[in-house]
Amino acid sequence: MNILIYKIVLGITVLLFFLPKKWIYSFALLLIISMCVITSWWAGSVLFGSEMQPLAFIQLAGNSIYLEIDKLSAFFIIIINFTVLTGIFYTKGYLKPYAEKKSKTEFAIHYFNFVWLHFSMLLVSMIRDGLSFLIVWELMSISSFFLVLFESEKKETIKIGLNYLIQMHIGLVLIMSGFLLAYFQSNASLGFEGVASFFSQHQPFLVFFLFFLGFGIKAGFIPIHTWLPHAHPAAPSHVSGVMSGVMVKLGIYGIIRVALLLKTDQLLIGEIIIIISILTGVFGILNASIHRDFKKMLAYCTIENIGIIGIGIGLFLVGEGLNNIPIMIIGLSGALLHTLNHSLFKSLLFYAAGSVYQQTHTRDMENLGGLIHQMPQTASLFLIGSLAIGGLPPLNGFISEFIIYNGLIDCLRQPGLVHSTLMMVALASIALIGGLSLLTFTKTFGTVFLGNPRKKLNHTPKEVELSMRIPQYIIVAFILCIGLFPQLFFIQLLDIVIGIVPAIKHTDVIAFYPMLDLIGIVGFYATIFLLLIIVVYFLRKLLTQQKIAVRKSTWGCGYVAPAVNMQYTGKSFSKSLSKLLNFIVLERKVYHEIEITTVFPTERSYQSHYLDFFEKTFLKPITNRLLYSMNYFVFIQNGKTHFYVLYGLLFILVIFLSTLFHLI
Amino acid sequence: MISLPLIIIASLFFMGIVIRTKSITSGRKGPGIFQPMKDVFRLWKKGAVYSETTSFIFQIAPSIYFASVLMAILTIPFGEYPGLVSFNGDFVFFAYVLAIGKFFSIIGALDTGSSFEGMGASREALYSLLAEPAFFILMGSFALFTGHTSFVDIFTSLHFGTYISYALGILATFILIMIAMIENSRMPIDDPKTHLELTMVHEVMILDNSGFDLGLILYATNLKFAMYGALIANFFIESLPIYISILIFLAVQFTFAIIVGILESFNARFRMGNNAQFIFTLTSLSLLIFFGVLLILKKIV
Known part of the structure; x- marks a missing residue:
């Protein structure tokens, strides 16, 4: 039916x-x-x-x-x-x-x-x-x-x-x-x-x-x-x-x-996957931190999260290779939970970014700024997405990263030098990824939504309509649910893991209940943390409501004629990082000096944009070579119909001959 | 449980000792030990000036920053007494809770739309991200060494026996002191007393904060110092009677404060460009700890 x-x-x-x-x-x-x-x-x-x-x-x-x-x-x-x-x-x-x-x-x-x-x-x-x-x-x-x-x-x-x-x-x-x-x-x-x-x-x-x-x-x-x-x-x-x-x-x-x-051979394959995933994660977030197109930034950020999921899958395989059921369960459930989490906050971020694009018609964050005043709800939604994707408590990204951290530490203690070293590298890289995503999202949120508008837009942006915001609020509700009550979701994941991995018996999972409790405790403390924030904020409100609060312009360090284009830009925010890692983050600058040919010289121009390391150093050379070598075969496509008929005949002939001589 | 009041007590005089040390080494009379706390109380009583550019982010950021430091303190144990928040893997929670505070202090700075504050925010984000792997490798190595993953279990089962493990303890202390200096933006990474906004890190981020919020931020810095002091103290508190361990705790905090004061008196701030290199050094030092642990566990012969 x-x-x-x-x-x-x-x-x-x-x-x-x-x-x-x-x-x-x-x-x-x-x-x-x-x-x-x-x-x-x-x-x-x-x-x-x-x-x-x-x-x-x-x-x-x-x-x-x-x-x-x-x-x-x-x-x-x-x-x-x-x-x-x-x-x-x-x-x-x-x-x-x-x-x-x-x-x-x-x-x-x-x-x-x-x-x-x-x-x-x-x-x-x-x-x-x-x-x-x-x-x-x-x-x-x-x-x-x-x-x-x-x-x-x-x-x-x-x-x-x-x-x-x-x-x-x-x-x-x-x-x-x-x-x-x-x-x-x-x-x-x-x-x-x-x-x-x-x-x-x-x-x-x-x-x-x-x-x-x-x-x-x-x-x-x-x-x-x-x-x-x-x-x-x-x-x-x-x-x-x-x-x-x-x-x-x-x-x-x-x-x-x-x-x-x-x-x-799960062990070796798992280790290779972990290595690729670590590189993917760090490379992805590193590129995300420098781009000024905020949707490109989100795309690179997806690559980073795929790396984290990949570490989970690699852990699962390493656990299988070591015959260690807890590591298998942690790895796979961490990977699956991060898959779910990422689908939530990444779609939220793309929708919020889409709302910004719809209102401003630009994806370049250097043209934006101060949108929090016109679009407060979109700004808050984007902020929640950024916190979640950075793996910060009390939101859902923290839970899956915490599970993967636990798996890595478990695996660290397994005998053998190779695992210990690899897991330590993975541990440090997830920490580094966390730090880099903090930089990336403070930059993006700060540049797009905070401060003053950097350019005058053709029409004033306003908050997007309700039908666009409601799906985002629903996603936020799920993000909070997973962040605060992770055990409800985790127990389902355990069920899935038993269902799909034949090696894991039901009894193994019962032995795994301390982990489930641990996840519950993390959720509980995340809730406490949220309450603590609220308490501190209300105490502050209570203590300051009697006090005088004045609104003045931003302190310009004594300078009396500040202008909006003196604000810190997104590019300069991540400049010191990109300079530090300029062997991976390739920056291309194009600078046109003024040509003195006429009395009134034209404007000089300066551009800089970042290139993808792998695209530039591997893919482009290969495709260029390919294009070049294809030049030698141009004569085949000569536009004459009778030649094309001839090719068909030749093909049949070749097939005939090769079957005759038992070549194919 | 016991660590929370102790850290709060230590936070009351910590910055005072630092300032006193600095005044003594430079031959000045200097303020009393409680002067920094008096400043904080004075600020808590004051009204505030907010920039017209700012939004609600600027209002909530200091509270969240303060709450995150408080929450992080709750995870710190005292010898064999666990903190209020204690579970397997709580050091991950510790680092991430601090990160959320940092996130908000950074966007709080960006909310003002100032050119200087963005500069400070960018540096703060960069330096703390570079310090992150050092902390995780350090804690990961101890987790490998002791077989436990929560602060209290790690600290109670750290038994310094061999020479290598003593070396590890000293290295770990050094790394933690340096991480504390980075996280609190003190010398040699950042000079809080510099007169030029262009060369500041943390101080320039809070240029626009005033009144109660500024008090919260300043007190959070004191708390953070005392928190790292408590972490360091935990390396030395073994299963001793409580009154001795409290004495050790206070002595460690005192020494830590004096070390900070001396570092700030006799050290010049690094060039901004060299800071990143310096912080990377910490990561390699924590890798040394990792190799030490591998040696002790006979993983490398």
Whole structure:
């Protein structure tokens, strides 16, 4: 019954193209809500009830494809549904200014792709068969590609979109070769089953790292992260919220799914993942701290959080390699909780950033300032998101980082020099990441929302409409819930972890209850801390209400003619850091001196922007070489039709000859 | 439990001793030991001037900063007596609670839209982020050494036996003193008595704070010093009778204050550009502790 409704919902998405403009949004909303209800029902029954029988979905090439929901899928379904729901509610207000500019078809295409991004993400988490998994994975990439192209009137957007599309296809090829390699060397079917039986018979390294790279491109591990900082700023904010909040996480889903299948060599693979994740985390946040485009900053920050999640996954594998159940549980539950947390605060931050963009039409924080006076609620929402993403108590980011810290310290004490050293490095780097994100978010919040406006904007920004703020408040409620009552969520996570890792028995988890209590205690003290802040603030209010309070201009250290452009800028805020690490953070300066050719010389100009280290030193040289060598083959594409017919004939001839001589 | 009143007592005279030491070494008569606290009380009674640029952030920032320092103090144990807040991994909580206070003091400074205060805020953010790994490697090494992860368990099971472990204790004390100097923005990182706003770190951040808020911030600095003093004292308090350990605690605080005073009297502030290098040195020193622990545990032969 349910599956029939599911198929009907999938089918009627086409109707979006035939509806009048004003109904498109409501219909898309209806589709997404009904899809959320169906899949959340399934997910809920898996999470809280018993196992679910695979549902026959469609026939593909003679095989029937099943939707299989285990606890891992259910967990991701819940996250996807929540983020997409907040996204679609936010969209209504966000796209209002475009209502005149964009045609009906453009809207229909946009919403069609948004709905299909949602559906394909759900399908990715439910399908195990290799071929159909690749198809839905591709659907996910293509629908998000069209979503990125929403503002396609900008020339840059097309370029970024193509860049994204190409990178996603490299990822697809890697995943496909992983599946195929496993399929041909094992006797099981094409899909995760085949990968499992491959891992039980062979060395896992090649196949695992094909998957890791393929899923890692989506997730944004370095050095294959380069699409993120381009695509997220170019996409409209509800899309970047969903992309960064959940679509990127499906890369994590894929990695966890494959990692769970490993039978041998988990220790080494886990250590390699931890090393890559540490580098990813530090590199991501370091770049986030210097960029002036605040959506680019958030994109780099996503990379950083993927690093933290990766450390959790690595810990899980190291624990499995050491046969240490507590470390396995801590690692995996930390990774999953951080996945959930990140989907919450990152979508919140992207929505708040989108509200700023909608009101000011700029993503450059150096043009902004003082927005807290016009948009106090957006400012507070952004502030809460910043505190949460920095892992500060009493919000949710602290809980997942605390769990991962605990896992690292546990692992530190395991015998062997290598682990101890690696875990110590990981510990120090998470601390460094925490410090860097403090710098990043104080800079962003301070520059965008505090101080005085740095430039005169074309129209005065005002608070965005209620329908855009409500989804953000809902997210904040969840952030606070996880921060203050983490044990409620953690016990669910433990349940998920038992459900998906066969090595962990129920008895192991009972031995793990002290950890659960510990998480509860952390939540309790976080609450106390919140109360302490309130108490101090009210004491202060009580003691100062009788006193005189005067408002004067900011103390200018004796200077009597202060101007707004004398304020500290975001760039100068992070300048000393970027100077310190200028071997990774590459700054490019362009300086045009005045040319004295006429009597009245033109203005001189100075620009400086930061380049991505990996893009500049690895990807650009490779693609440039590739382009250069492709020049030699230009003669093939000569525009003469008869030549093209000849190529076809030649191809047939080659095939014929090679089969004749048993070459293929 | 017992650590909270002791730290508060120590915080009352700590800064006074620092100032007294400085006046003695420079041959001045100097103010009394309780003068800094009298200043704080005077400020608490005063009205305030707020900048027109500021928003509610500026109003709540000092309170949150103060609350975070108080919360961090609650995690500090006293010998074998745990602090009010004590659980496995509480040192992570300690560092992150302090970080939230720092976050608000930084955005409080940025809220004024001043060019100088942003400069101070940027430096404060940079220096504290660089000091963070040192603290975590230090605590991580002791967690590895003792097999425990809460302050009280770490301190009670630290038994200095071998020569290496004594060396570790001295190194750890040095690192903690230096972290305290960085966190409180004192010499050699920052000179609170400098007359030029361009060369300040912490002082310039609070240029616009006045009245009650300024009092809160100043007192929080005193508390923070006493808090780090208490952390250091914990290295020396073993399972001794309570009256002896209280004496040790007060002696350590006293010595710490004098060391700070002497450091500030005979040391010039580093050039701003060299500060980062200096703070990195602390990280490498804490790595030395880590290697020492590995040696003791015979992980490296």
